[in-house]
Amino acid sequence: MPYRKLTQKVDDLSTPAYFHFRFYCDLCNEAVDSPRKHRGKDGEFETDNDLIEALVSEAKQSFRFCEHCQNWVCREVCWDAVRCQCERCALSPFWKNKKGQQSSQNEGEKQDEHQYSSILGPLEEN
Numbered sequence: 001m002p003y004r005k006l007t008q009k010v011d012d013l014s015t016p017a018y019f020h021f022r023f024y025c026d027l028c029n030e031a032v033d034s035p036r037k038h039r040g041k042d043g044e045f046e047t048d049n050d051l052i053e054a055l056v057s058e059a060k061q062s063f064r065f066c067e068h069c070q071n072w073v074c075r076e077v078c079w080d081a082v083r084c085q086c087e088r089c090a091l092s093p094f095w096k097n098k099k100g101q102q103s104s105q106n107e108g109e110k111q112d113e114h115q116y117s118s119i120l121g122p123l124e125e126n
Contacts, residue, residue, distance in 0.1 A: 026071035027078040032062040
């Protein structure tokens, strides 16, 4: 089913009359319900899969995808908007060390650049 593309845990609360899903944050397990939409062709959606995709898209607005750990997390509690990653990754020493290695590598490049520019003079752009 298409709704498996979102969070790891999801409950299908659908009935014969309507579709309804409950998605859970991959970190804190906070529940987010999709709206209930009646089954069948009412002109708005061509197929049931289109309707399900629309419900998933709507529920997705309550979550953010963390590129580091590949989890869908709730925006309100588990997302660090400053670092653009989930709270777990934002607090993880692994990712801090990764970022530290990257920034120290950049600083090393700047030192090398400064060293060579003092020997060669300023670089001119064409």
